[in-house]
Amino acid sequence: MLVSAAMHAAPDRPTETKPPVLGQVVRALRDDGIDVSFRAALDVGPALHRHMVRARVVSARMVALQRAGRIGFHTACIGAEAVIVGATLAAREGDWIFPSARDWYAALARGLPLETYVHHAFGSARDPAKGHAAPDHAPARRFAVVPPSGVVGAHVPQAVGAAWAAKIRKDPTRVVALFGDEVADTGDFHNAMNFSGVFKAPVVFVCRARPSANVADRAVAYGLASARVDGTDALAVLTVVREALSRAAEGKGATLIEAVCAPLPRAAELDDAALAAGDVLDLGEDDCLVRLERALVRDGRIEAGAAQGIAAEVRAEMDAAIAAAEQAGPPKPETIFEDVYAGTPAHLAAQRRNIGG
Amino acid sequence: MAEMNLVNAINDALKLEMRRDPRVVVLGEDVGRVGGVFRVTQGLWDEFGDDRVVDTPLSEGGILGTAIGMALYGLVPVPEIQFADFIYPGYDQIVSELAKMRWRSGGEYSAKMVVRTPVGGGIRGGLYHSQSPESLFIHVAGLKVVCPATPYDAKGLLLASIRDPDPVLFFEPKRIYRAAKGEVPEGDYTVEIGKARIVREATRREGAVTVIAWGAMLYEAIAAADKAAEQGIECEIIDLRTLWPVDIDTIAASVTKTGRVVIVHEAPKTCGFGAELVALVNERCFLSLEAPPVRVAGFDTPFPYTLEMDYLPLAHRILPAIVETARY
């Protein structure tokens, strides 16, 4: 089936094919192989796979670190890798990404070094955020990824603003906003949908949603295009987001994509040893990683068991990064006063002098 | 030089800067075709068009949230909030996002912009059109807060604010939008953020009183000082202009000289900016004090409609404070 057929176009635009059925879930991965409509995404398949394994292994290790009290915080993404990685890799280099905290891997998928991410998680002296923000809120301007906010949904209208600014400046830039379905409860969600509808901002909203959430249906009221996609199907996510970004680039405005993925029951049961060992690569039939790997192996894109090799590399990389972060120690106390303002006003200079007591 | 009121001066500054800097974008409710609820943005849409003068949906959270995104992307938004009283739906975006973007990204990102909004009472607007919430923003690390009282300062400070690398809350005292008039240079000039203005200098040390005010209350302070002068009491009047970072050096120099200070503001007294100023004066000038620092402020009540002139700290309430402080 054509992807565009499953996309619900904005109501003021004529649809390109027959009217889509609201609620129809787009899937690429079938039991008997890959839907022909999605074969173009297969070129990205190995990259998707590598990043999803990496995200899985890193997140598992972070959960273990958090349980051990070595870091203060982590928002695990186990089971949601297909959405995060698929949406991020769908974007072009110049596009901007506004992730929420759980979408922290977007920055890594864009190129943020794992070591930097770990320095940030430890709030070390080499944390780009200088220990100011909690883990999973890393800035990555070099990769056009905005640091997640701690306020659920606050970044979504900002994504609209950035897209709108790009439109005003006639830049080809498009924006992807990533968030979970809890954001759909907030006023910021409404503001973002409303403003993007009014200003036809080139933004794509990708919402990780539980099956019962019905987020995409709301797009109709805002005059937005929408789609519902299988959130455990990385190829489908990548393809649908790509298509939405193309619409945005054509001046057709924003799209709200609901990526449906049920929480993985086995993810919650993982013990510390499994997490620390990264023994998390097969969490059952609904596991996005298992599904993608099976399809890619069948299509000859990767070797069977490739995930184990990638995981081993990532574990070694993590070990080194953790050691480096712990060795780096905390930032200097006076860094508290950096970046409050562009300069240092007198009152902060005075307080900085007193920090040692 | 031309005589302008506050509205003309702000409008002049916006036009000038939009011509100079293509990144500057004005957005808000009815700021475009209508020219703003107080007509401050009149004529901008005609000159700069839809892309740069944008009528938005009625949602302060949406205006400020999207403006932050625009700023992150590299534009210089100048959102208008119709009344400061309506800023609270966007307060989270200001407090958690705008103020902290530079800090939480370790300096990688900033969301510099100027949020323009009319403040203060005296226009028969009642509690939803009269508030003075400046201390709610001064309390938030990362923001600068400006409140001009004269057309000259309004233009110069707005130009400085738009060019400032940090987010600025630009409070416009609506009661004197048209009443405050003065000579304003036609071209480009700025008034430095963080510098107070000594409106009237005390010639004597003994018995003089420093009076600190800003916005519309500056004129009440001047009127009270004139009356005090009839009783032989001299006042040194300071217009803060920038509320944060406050020009404590100018305040401290004056209070060290006079030993007496009266602080005037419309906002409720408790935890108003006057409280911080008193604390700073105590820290900086304690051994020079000849009298306890005094606040003349709005009451700790919501802003009333009918009795707004009783609520406001007008000259008749400032005068006794000056006299008592002088004769303490």
Place this chain on the structure above:
Amino acid sequence: MARWEFKLPDIGEGVTEGEIVAWHVKEGDVVKEDAPMVEIMTDKATVMITSPRAGKIVEIRGAVGSVVAVHSVLVVFEVGEEAETSAAPAQAPSASKHANGNGAPAPTKSEPAATAVGDIKETLPGLGASMRSSVSSGGGALQGYFNEKPLATPATRKLARDMNIDLRTVPPTGPQGRVTKRDVEAFAKAPPPPPQPAEAPRAPAGAPAPTTAFPPVKIQPPAGVPAALEERVPFAGMRRKIAQKMSQSKNTAAHFTFVEECDVGKLKELRARLKPRAETQGVKLTYLPFIVKAVVAALKKHPILNSALDETTNEIVYRKYYNIGIAASTDAGLMVPVVKDADRRSVLEIAREIDRLATDAKAGKSKVEDLQGSTFTITSLGAEGGLFATPIINFPEVGILGVHQIKQKPVVRDGQIVIGDVMLLSLSFDHRIVDGHVGAAFAYEIIRFLEDPDALFLEMV
């Protein structure tokens, strides 16, 4: 019409401040000369201050409970054209500087001052009222109640520090007892003599501080007890004065107490015989005049008990006059009227004087001079005096006699147990001055006179 300020006059020897107990006038009243205006309680007594002239009262300053310094403005009058700007009886030179400005702005006529934003009216509500309330609120005055910490602005403190002057030694002339910059400057030119020992005892340099400073105690209901189960009343006025005096005594004098019985059968007979005679002269004869006489006789034998310690000079002052304080409980609290020259008065005269003092004290009409100058004090513990007591010395005296009720008790007389009339005496002494055996000897001297009142005749002058 002119304004005239009435200032708190110097109402007693050495009195520097007084607490406002009650106002008998209010703003707007038109008063005649000598009309009662305000009751002021000083260290010595509560006095009614009357109006020195007729006029309309336009302002009163000082809330009930606040402490006002001598020479500070109490009442502002509107009087006839001839009135001077300011006057006060026994006015201190420095007080005149408040004359021209401390009042509310004179209600002059002028047009409203227009501003860009509103009208300023001279007659707007709140202008005068706000002036008044801040002057009369008295919050600052209460802080200066004990004068332990001098009141002064930071600028004045800085000046005193720079001039190396102890602010506590500078006599204040400012509002509410405040030390002003001018006070400091005047003091630097000519420091006044040290204060009178009786008024403000001060330890000489190097002597241990007379009191130990503890942080103020905060009283809060215990956990689970609602605040409504506590009632708070102001700690002020007489109660506070008493507390001050008692603390000073207990914290300074080294108290010890001595208790002994006294068989007063003969005194009882003597009083019974003399009582009708006294009544013919209009005097109700109690035991107290006899006890006063016995005490005076004992004081003459043990003059150290009639002494006081001058801590400023480290001298023991033997008083050759015998003024006996009689502690009396009144509705307002404990008062100690003084029988002057008790050694030179007859029993009958003493009885009459005690009666007069007690009547005045109960009515709250004691004169300042009746409440000062005692050299030794007797406290009558009365019917509810208990088995024995530990009276607190009326400082700076060195001894006090507590007298219990006469009770019938078995006593051994000539080897027989008989019913006797027994009175207990509880005496406290300042051990710094009075040794134990001296105090005991003094007590037995009193007992000797009371058990054998005839002996008093031998002591009569």
